[in-house]
Amino acid sequence: MTVETPALVAPTPLWRRLLNHHSFLIGATLFGSVVLVALLADLISPHDPLRNNFRYRLGAPNDIHWIGTDRAGRDVLSRIFHGSRVSLRIGLMVVVVTGVFGALIGGLAGYFRRIDNVVMRVMDAMMAFPGILLAIAIAAVLGPSEFNAVLALSITYTPRTARVARAAVLVIREMPYVEAARAVGAGHARILLTHILPNSLTPLVVQLTYVFAITILAEAVLSFIGVGPPPPLATFGNIIADGRDFIQEAPWICLYPGLAIATTVLGLNLIGDGLRDALDPRMKVDLR
Amino acid sequence: MIRFLANRLIAAVPVLLIVSLITFVLIYFVPGDVSAELAGPGAGKEEVARIRAVYGLDRPFHERLLGWYAALLQGDLGQSVLLGRSVTAAILERLPITLSLTGLALLLSVTIGIATGVLAAMRVNTWVDQATMTVALAGLSLPDFWLGLVMIYFFAVTLGWLPTGGYVELTVDPLGWLRSMALPALALALTQIGLLARMTRASMLDVLRQDFIRTARAKGLPNRIVIGKHALANVMIPVVTVIGLSVGILLGGAIVIEQVFSIPGVGRLIIGAILRRDFPVIQGGLLLTATIFVLVNLLVDVLYAVVDPRVRYDR
Numbered sequence: 308m309t310v311e312t313p314a315l316v317a318p319t320p321l322w323r324r325l326l327n328h329h330s331f332l333i334g335a336t337l338f339g340s341v342v343l344v345a346l347l348a349d350l351i352s353p354h355d356p357l358r359n360n361f362r363y364r365l366g367a368p369n370d371i372h373w374i375g376t377d378r379a380g381r382d383v384l385s386r387i388f389h390g391s392r393v394s395l396r397i398g399l400m401v402v403v404v405t406g407v408f409g410a411l412i413g414g415l416a417g418y419f420r421r422i423d424n425v426v427m428r429v430m431d432a433m434m435a436f437p438g439i440l441l442a443i444a445i446a447a448v449l450g451p452s453e454f455n456a457v458l459a460l461s462i463t464y465t466p467r468t469a470r471v472a473r474a475a476v477l478v479i480r481e482m483p484y485v486e487a488a489r490a491v492g493a494g495h496a497r498i499l500l501t502h503i504l505p506n507s508l509t510p511l512v513v514q515l516t517y518v519f520a521i522t523i524l525a526e527a528v529l530s531f532i533g534v535g536p537p538p539p540l541a542t543f544g545n546i547i548a549d550g551r552d553f554i555q556e557a558p559w560i561c562l563y564p565g566l567a568i569a570t571t572v573l574g575l576n577l578i579g580d581g582l583r584d585a586l587d588p589r590m591k592v593d594l595r
Numbered sequence: 596m597i598r599f600l601a602n603r604l605i606a607a608v609p610v611l612l613i614v615s616l617i618t619f620v621l622i623y624f625v626p627g628d629v630s631a632e633l634a635g636p637g638a639g640k641e642e643v644a645r646i647r648a649v650y651g652l653d654r655p656f657h658e659r660l661l662g663w664y665a666a667l668l669q670g671d672l673g674q675s676v677l678l679g680r681s682v683t684a685a686i687l688e689r690l691p692i693t694l695s696l697t698g699l700a701l702l703l704s705v706t707i708g709i710a711t712g713v714l715a716a717m718r719v720n721t722w723v724d725q726a727t728m729t730v731a732l733a734g735l736s737l738p739d740f741w742l743g744l745v746m747i748y749f750f751a752v753t754l755g756w757l758p759t760g761g762y763v764e765l766t767v768d769p770l771g772w773l774r775s776m777a778l779p780a781l782a783l784a785l786t787q788i789g790l791l792a793r794m795t796r797a798s799m800l801d802v803l804r805q806d807f808i809r810t811a812r813a814k815g816l817p818n819r820i821v822i823g824k825h826a827l828a829n830v831m832i833p834v835v836t837v838i839g840l841s842v843g844i845l846l847g848g849a850i851v852i853e854q855v856f857s858i859p860g861v862g863r864l865i866i867g868a869i870l871r872r873d874f875p876v877i878q879g880g881l882l883l884t885a886t887i888f889v890l891v892n893l894l895v896d897v898l899y900a901v902v903d904p905r906v907r908y909d910r
Contacts, residue, residue, distance in 0.1 A: 432613035435885040437847025440865070444881055447869040448621060524738050528851055531740055532866060547741055551855075558748045565741035573736035580732075 324585040331581020338574030341567070345392040354382035356389040356541050365557040375559040377549050383560055387567050390541035394571070397457055397536075398522040402515050404461040409468025410504070410511060416469065417476030418499060427473065430466035438463050442525055446534040453536040456529050463525070464518050471514040475507035482506075509586045516579035520572045527568055543568045596900070603896045607889055614885045619663050621881070622874045623656065672879035677871055682879040686861055690883075692762060693853070693860035697845045699780040704787035704841060709834065711788065712795025717822065719800060727792065734789030739848050743782035743855040750778060760857035779856045783848050787841045794837045795830060802829045832903050839895030843888045850884075 325331050344351065353373070360380030368375045374384045416426040433441070445459035479485065480503065488498050523543070529535035530544025531551075538545050543564045550560025647653045654662075666673060672682035711731065715724045751759040757778055763771035802808065803826060811821045850862030857863075861880060868876035 428609050429613055432610050432617060432885075435610060435614050435843075435889050436617075436881060437843045437850070437884055437888065439844075439847040440850055440881065440884055443850075443866070443869060444621065444877055447872075447877070448624075520736070527738050528740060532851065532854065533870060547744070551744065554744055554748050555752050558752075561741065561744050561748075565738060565745065568741065569733070569737050572738075573733060576732060576736055 321585060325581060328581040328585055330577045331585070334574045334577025334579075334581060336574070337570050338578060341391055341571045341574065342395065344388055345395045348388040348392050352382075352385035352388045354385045356381060356385040357539055358382075365553055365560075367557075368559060374563050375557060377546070377557070377560045378553060383546065383563060386541040386546050387543070387564050390543050390546055390564065391567060391571070393453070393536060393540060393542045394523055394526055394544075394568075397453060397460070397526050397542075398519050400457045401460045401464065401522045402519045404457065405464050405468050405518050406511065406515050408461070408465045409514075410472045410507075412465065413469035413472025413474075414476050414499060414503065414507070417473040418480055418495070418503065423473075427470070430469050433462075433466045434470075436463075438467075438521075439525055439528055442529060443532055443534055446529050451534050451537045453540075456526060456535045459529070460522050460525055464521065468511070468514055468518060471510050472507060475510045476503055479503050479506050513579055513583045513586065516575055516582060520575035520579065523568060523571050523575070599900055600897060603893055607893055610889055611886060614889070615664070615667060615882055618878050618882045618885070619660060622878050623659065667882075672882070673875035675868070675873055675876045677868070677873045678876070682875050685864060685876065686879055686883055689859060689861045689864055692858060693846075693849050693862060695765065696776060696779060696783070696853070696858065696860060697842070697849045699776055700783040700787070700845050700849070701838075701842060703780055703784035704791055704845070705838060707784070708788045708791025709795050711792040713799055713822070713827070713830070715792065715796045716799035716803065719796075724796075728796065731789040731792040734785045735793070737785065739782050739786055740851045740855050742785060743779060743852055746778045746782055747855070760855070762858045762860075775856075775858075779849075779852045779858060782855075783845055783852050786848070787845060790841065791834065791837060795834055798830045798833045799826065802826050805829075828902070832899070835895055835898055835902055839892045842891045846884050846888060 353371075358381065360376065363372070363376050363380045364378055366372055366376040366380065372382050372384070374387075377383055377386070412426060412430070416423045416430075436444075442459045442463040445462055446455055449455035449458060485498060485502055488502055493502075526535060526542065527544035527547065530542045531548045533548065535544055536542055538549070546564040547561050550557060550564075554561055644653070670683055672686070674680070675682050675685055678685055711727050715727045715731075718724050747759050750757045757774055761775055763775045765772040808821060808826060811825045816825075849860065850865060852858075853860045853862035854866055861883070865877060865880035868874075868880070
């Protein structure tokens, strides 16, 4: 541990601060329930999300189909349950890829100042494209699939994460403990892995929470446009796209998956706010 | 000021160069090109090869790259394969529609967002603050295209107040234009209203703690002057940066919202091209939106220097 100026009061442990943070608790509850639904989708879905029932097309909500059926008579609730699984899976994979590459690119650019200018100009250029448009274009070029959606979204959101990582590293590399490590002969790899990485995790974790939220929204757009994971697979965006032409006679097909997206994203945003406040109240984060 | 401006302009050049390179490379590495689609399902290999040659798709990387830049410098983005006309013309024709949608959404986000943020900061920790910030966060968490659909259901289908979609030329019928733009602009703006309201509130709370605000109050200035003049000028500094970012997000969002409301703008053009693999149009659309975004941020940098004269000496 580093030597810090002695605090007058012992700092409250992190989990304590999080448990006292109201919006974090609300966010964790919202997001936690979505995760639970996704994990238990097979058990709690009242119907098979892919089974057609043409005798009950565009069926209004009733005792059997609680929030109605879509144009193939598929149960919307079961599709949302299974869709949450796909959407969360994509979000999680994007967070992991973005986290690894963002930390790597941003960390190296911040640490080795010689490559900084070139690397960050490339990142700037990638951020000059409206994020969602870049993701749509890459996904379209690669072809619609779950893997390609992950790839497109990761390429789109890595530069933003790299910028956050770089900003953190720029501060940490000037810290006395890094100088001390260098003085006792630690190599670049050791300094980066044991000193800089652990200390720059805080802003990264907060940023990745927001990336998760944006990814859920962006994945829905990709599916809605038709360049995401192809139907009949249920994702939040696919269900909405399915119901789009029936907004007049069967509004429930579009309405509920949107609420599911909102719950997930709101939960993640609240968690992000809570983490940010608890980890460092003065920290500024690049939203989107 | 002129030197500052020149510096910012020069810094934008490499970014634009890389932007154009990324745009080119993205399309270059596409597996399969448009020639197969043009030739039709029954065409043989020779027919596809002939079409590839016509569009120059069989030339090596460096030749195509040089050709791309040579044409670009003349403002030529190539020929749309499916529309059979120049990409530049097709985009420019639809650009005013997309820009007016983005502009209207920006106007809504900036006015409502900043007003809400200031209000929340002045009533900090009251129910007004909590209510507005909850709504702001909810707005930030809603998918804009879905919001568009819900609005169509409510305001167009159920209440019948506004059209479900389509576009009316501003010059033909200004009221009709506003009616056709109201829902898409609002759906688009809501996310940014939330973002700007949160940002303005945070910045305002920061500023209200400063010594010069206490001094202004101690001098006996009325609250209206303290907030409206002393505080707001300083609040705007970080907020202007966020507005610059908002433009990029709104531009991207407009492309999706145009699908929902059947507005014949650049977004419909690009998405149509994406679904039918008309790559020159995708290339042109990407390049153009990115360029607009870079230019807007250049403008923001300049505005920033106007709002806060200290910035000019920093770099």
